[in-house]
Amino acid sequence: MAAQPTLVGTTAPEYHLDEPLDPDFAGVFRGISAEDLAYRDRARAFVREDVLPVIDGYWDRAEYPLHLVPRLGELDLLRDGLDIDGFEPMSPMAAGLIMAEVSRGDGSVSTIIGVQGALALRSIALHGSPEQKAEWLEPLARGRKIGAFALTEPTHGSDSVSLETRAITTDNGFVITGEKKWIGSGSVGDVAVVWARGDDGQVHGFLVPQDTPGYRAKTITGKASLRAIWQAHIVLEDVEVPASALLPGSHSFRDTSTVLQATRLGVAWGALGQATACYETAVHYATQRVQFGRPLAASQIVQERLSRMLSELTQLQTLVVQLTRLDEAHDLSGPQASLGKYTATRTARSIAANARDLLGGNGILLENRVARHFADIESLHTYEGTETVQALILGREITGHSAFTG
Numbered sequence: 001m002a003a004q005p006t007l008v009g010t011t012a013p014e015y016h017l018d019e020p021l022d023p024d025f026a027g028v029f030r031g032i033s034a035e036d037l038a039y040r041d042r043a044r045a046f047v048r049e050d051v052l053p054v055i056d057g058y059w060d061r062a063e064y065p066l067h068l069v070p071r072l073g074e075l076d077l078l079r080d081g082l083d084i085d086g087f088e089p090m091s092p093m094a095a096g097l098i099m100a101e102v103s104r105g106d107g108s109v110s111t112i113i114g115v116q117g118a119l120a121l122r123s124i125a126l127h128g129s130p131e132q133k134a135e136w137l138e139p140l141a142r143g144r145k146i147g148a149f150a151l152t153e154p155t156h157g158s159d160s161v162s163l164e165t166r167a168i169t170t171d172n173g174f175v176i177t178g179e180k181k182w183i184g185s186g187s188v189g190d191v192a193v194v195w196a197r198g199d200d201g202q203v204h205g206f207l208v209p210q211d212t213p214g215y216r217a218k219t220i221t222g223k224a225s226l227r228a229i230w231q232a233h234i235v236l237e238d239v240e241v242p243a244s245a246l247l248p249g250s251h252s253f254r255d256t257s258t259v260l261q262a263t264r265l266g267v268a269w270g271a272l273g274q275a276t277a278c279y280e281t282a283v284h285y286a287t288q289r290v291q292f293g294r295p296l297a298a299s300q301i302v303q304e305r306l307s308r309m310l311s312e313l314t315q316l317q318t319l320v321v322q323l324t325r326l327d328e329a330h331d332l333s334g335p336q337a338s339l340g341k342y343t344a345t346r347t348a349r350s351i352a353a354n355a356r357d358l359l360g361g362n363g364i365l366l367e368n369r370v371a372r373h374f375a376d377i378e379s380l381h382t383y384e385g386t387e388t389v390q391a392l393i394l395g396r397e398i399t400g401h402s403a404f405t406g
Helices: 034-051 055-061 068-074 092-105 107-127 130-142 253-288 300-328 334-358 360-364 370-382 387-399
Strands: 147-150 166-170 173-184 191-197 203-209 215-219 231-242
Touching: 034 068, 034 092, 055 107, 055 370, 068 107, 068 130, 092 107, 092 253, 092 300, 107 130, 107 147, 107 173, 107 191, 107 203, 107 253, 107 370, 147 173, 166 191, 173 191, 173 203, 203 231, 203 253, 253 300, 253 334, 253 370, 300 334, 334 360, 334 370, 334 387, 360 370
Parallel strands: 147 191
Antiparallel strands: 166 173, 173 231, 191 203, 215 231
């Protein structure tokens, strides 16, 4: 019987692209405390054991891995540095390292932290009553309850200060009417922090259980980004809540802004994490992929690309670490936080695009992770204030003139 011919060039190579390289060319992370690094290592183990084995499937199917929320809480990775009774200290640096490390694994999962900890939990921690804090802080931090932050409206995104949802005072509390859009966990959670305009014309926060009559949430479908977390379009139709639902520390949109400002540095860390994943993937692929008889890494143009990516990544590392040190000293201003978000997401986009291109056709496969980050960075670039909004905040700081209105 004749021997079967040996087939050549028909077996796709198997690439190993997700091993951490911990790029720190300028030594930016030297001197970070062991306590902070322990949080980073815990987040890394969570990504390796719980996220990476399943996330491509959830992302591809546009399903929300809700089982990861209590796991994040169990590992104390949800609270974004907030000081809560019964929890060990978590510095802003530790919170940033967590956000970067989880983002390095997946942007949807890190957005869970952003929604749950940075927005919902922080709103209650900063502006809630003692009773509200006692009821919600620990369950949210532990991931036993899921929270949402309902600010953006269908016609008020960047100009969220102009929101139209109303909270009318009644003898029994408030009646809230309006619509919200792009609300993370707004269709699968337990409570939503709803921002609405009161009788005094000012914006206030209200704790609205998502099973309250009149609260209707529809998961937004058809997304090309952040597919493994659900955002909702919410209709609030004569939603009655008691007087105790009002966050007593929320007196105007300025108080809403204190929450948003605190999250922008976290978004910058998230961009750093996703950019790091793209850079690491590009380095691994360049050394493993053979074309024209040699690894891609032996090509001058590939080395130039990797050098450019490392340069951008190092600039980004330097910026977010310095801004975080200012935050730890309670000396971080709003415009500085905007500079971090503005620079980080722009830079991450550049690194992701370069990495995707370097991987060629393999760069669009989910299993090679760059495509997922490439898409998710687009959402990161937009939420918590678009590039244009951050630029206007910076422009006002530079010139002394506000260009937000005509």
